[in-house]
Amino acid sequence: MLNFNFYNPTEIFFGENQIAEITKAIPKEAKVLVVYGGGSIKRNGIYEQVSEALREFSWGEFAGVEPNPTYQTCMQAVSKIEQEDYNFILAVGGGSVIDGSKFIAAAANFSGESWDILSKGAEVTAALPIGVVLTLPATGSESNSFSVVSNSGTHEKLPFASVHVQPKFAVLDPQVMKTLPQRQLTNGVVDAFVHTMEQYLTYSVDAKVQDRFAEGLLMTLMEEGPKLVSEDVDYKVRANVMWSATMALNGLIGAGVPQDWATHMxxxxxxxxxxxxxxxxxAIILPRMMTEQKEAKRGKLLQYAERVLGLDITDEDNAIASAIELTEQFFNSVHMKTRLSDYGIGEEAVNKITEQLERHGMTALGEQQVVTLEKSSKIIRESL
Incomplete structure (x- = not known):
């Protein structure tokens, strides 16, 4: 078991039976709002553990945060906070619940129009403190200051960041993964993998430590990911995947290096x-992004091919092509589809998505801002 302050200000409680530690981590005078999603925590025993840990606290709950949390739902939680005077948020869930809780925490202390935090980048100067009980390793949101929230009315999905919404602590118990459905486990592996790639697959700045950390995460996810979605999974596999997901986006591997994020946008x-x-x-976009950017990213693609995948890079073009193919095969190995058509999405998506990118000013993406709207459109088309 681990209990220590790591790279960033979030205190991590890692290991079995660590949910009980929230009793010590939350200030005794706090009035706690427990925020969660669809109610699975009541079926898998997590809710009971949280309730026991909060036995001596004044607390209430807000359920119903969706996958891809919506502004509309988050604002319902803000209203509850205002009406009942909660002053601490405990997010119990995966990345969506945590992201939603971050927006709720910010909006509850925001004096203007809350949507401006997302749509106009309005500065967040204060927020309610947040704690996390992680139920699904994927986004790394439990130990960073980033959030993404959707507006169901306008079909927008927008990010914001603020040090004020960095969780104070996060409980990571790999045992909670035992009851997760395969789809969520698959999502977690792919999410952590692509988070790592967005910070690694750029251009060299001779940051050898950051590169090696990132390569270790990629290799771990490629080794343990397929095991996680098999029928016979042990604690060590869950623990390694959970820790990889947290390390992928807690700021460590991205410190001092260029970052991409075009695939995410x-x-x-x-x-x-x-x-x-x-x-x-x-999983749909990354392989096509790698192909489109294979010249701009040649050096790092060859490094990825050699160090992570163990390929002979004497024939550079063949090595790069093989690396891209093996990346897509890895996604398939954890039961992830990699084409828009796999989800019944046709050619009409190309113009629709491109128009949305333009609407949101996403016209020069990537670490060198060379992914133009034309290139994005091509990537989307080749992802059909």
Missing amino acids: IGHEITAMYGLDHAQTL
């Missing part, structure tokens, strides 16, 4: 328009 628009899971969109 296109993926957000697909989710907003068609409702696909976040990880599903990433």
